[in-house]
Amino acid sequence: MAQPTLLAIVNPLSGTASIQDKQNWIQFLLKKATDAGFTPEAVFTQHPGHATELAANAMRAGIRRVVIIGGDGSVNETARAILNSQTALGIVPVGSGNGLARHLGLSLNPRKAIEQAVNGRPVVIDSGRINEHPFFCTTGIGFDAYVAHAFAKQPVRGLPTYIRTAYQAFWHYKPVAYEIDRQSHTLFSLTVANAGQFGNNAWIAPKANVSDGLLDVCYLKPFPRQAVAMLAWQLFNKTLDQSSYLSVRPARSVEVKGAEPLLIHVDGEPILLETATAMVQVVPSSLLVIR
Numbered sequence: 021m022a023q024p025t026l027l028a029i030v031n032p033l034s035g036t037a038s039i040q041d042k043q044n045w046i047q048f049l050l051k052k053a054t055d056a057g058f059t060p061e062a063v064f065t066q067h068p069g070h071a072t073e074l075a076a077n078a079m080r081a082g083i084r085r086v087v088i089i090g091g092d093g094s095v096n097e098t099a100r101a102i103l104n105s106q107t108a109l110g111i112v113p114v115g116s117g118n119g120l121a122r123h124l125g126l127s128l129n130p131r132k133a134i135e136q137a138v139n140g141r142p143v144v145i146d147s148g149r150i151n152e153h154p155f156f157c158t159t160g161i162g163f164d165a166y167v168a169h170a171f172a173k174q175p176v177r178g179l180p181t182y183i184r185t186a187y188q189a190f191w192h193y194k195p196v197a198y199e200i201d202r203q204s205h206t207l208f209s210l211t212v213a214n215a216g217q218f219g220n221n222a223w224i225a226p227k228a229n230v231s232d233g234l235l236d237v238c239y240l241k242p243f244p245r246q247a248v249a250m251l252a253w254q255l256f257n258k259t260l261d262q263s264s265y266l267s268v269r270p271a272r273s274v275e276v277k278g279a280e281p282l283l284i285h286v287d288g289e290p291i292l293l294e295t296a297t298a299m300v301q302v303v304p305s306s307l308l309v310i311r
C-alpha cells in the first residue's frame with residue numbers, strides 16, 4: 021500500500037457533532053484529499069493525548085500535512101507534536117470554542133474547512149510556552165484557569181455549560197496576588213495571548229497577532245460587580261482593551277510567581293503546575309498552519 025501523505029486526526033468527542041457527522045466529514049476529506057493528489061488516511065483518537073502520538077508518528081514518517089478535526093484542545097495536542105518541523109497543520113474546527121480557527125479566519129463550516137485544509141497553503145505562525153507546556157491561543161492564570169478547572173469537571177460540555185460555570189465561579193472568586201516580572205500585582209486574571217481570543221469570539225487580546233514574535237500579556241484588574249456586564253460586552257465586541265480594568269503589554273516573555281503551585285490553563289485545558297513559578301515565552305515562527 022502507498023505511504024500516506026496526509027493524515028486526518030479526528031477527536032470523536034469534540035464539540036456536539038455526532039459520530040455519524042464525523043464519519044461523513046472523513047469520507048468527504050478522503051475524497052477531496054485524493055482529488056488534490058494526496059494519499060490520505062484518517063484515524064479517530066482513542067484517548068486524551070493520542071493526537072500528539074499520532075501527529076508525532078506522522079511527522080517522523082515524513083507526512084507533510086496533518087489535519088485535525090476537533091477543538092482547541094485537539095489543535096493543541098496535534099500542533100505541539102509538529103512544532104518546528106516541515107509538517108503543516110490543517111484545522112477543521114468542530115470543537116466548542118475554536119479560538120485559533122476563529123482568530124485565523126478559517127471557515128467554521130466543516131466541509132469548507134476541509135477544503136481549506138486540503139487545498140490551502142502553509143503559513144508560519146508563533147506559538148507560546150508556559151514552563152514545558154506549548155499553547156497556540158492563550159494561557160491563563162487566575163479566573164480563566166479557575167473556570168477551566170471547574171468546567172472540566174462538568175458532565176456536559178458546550179457553551180451553555182461554560183457560561184453557567186463561569187457565572188457561578190464569578191460570585192465567589194477572589195482576586196489573587198502575584199509577582200509578575202518582579203512587580204507585585206493583585207489581579208482577577210492574567211492571560212497571555214498568542215492568538216486574540218479564548219474561543220467563541222471572546223476577545224481577551226483584540227490586537228494579538230500570531231506572527232509578530234510577541235505575546236500579549238493581559239492584566240485584568242479587580243473590578244466592581246456592576247462593571248461585569250460592560251466587561252462581558254467588551255469581551256465579545258473585541259473592545260476589552262478599551263476598558264480601564266484591562267491593560268495589555270506586548271512581551272517576548274513574562275515570569276509569574278504565586279504563593280502556591282499555579283493553577284493554569286493552556287488553550288482552555290486545565291493544568292495544575294508543580295511549581296508556584298511560571299515562565300511564559302513566545303516561540304517565534306514555530307508552527308506551519310494551513311490557511
Ligand SMILES: Nc1ncnc2c1ncn2[C@@H]1O[C@H](COP(=O)(O)OP(=O)(O)OP(=O)(O)O)[C@@H](O)[C@H]1O
Pocket residue numbers: 031032033034035036065066067068069070090091092093094095097114115116117118119177219287288289
Ligand atoms: N478518544 C478520546 N476520549 C476521551 N478524550 C479525548 C479523546 N480524544 C481526545 N480527547 C480529549 O478531548 C479534549 C477536548 O477536545 P477538543 O478540544 O477537541 O474539543 P472541545 O473541548 O469540544 O473544543 P474546544 O477546546 O474548542 O472548546 C482534548 O483535550 C483531548 O485530550
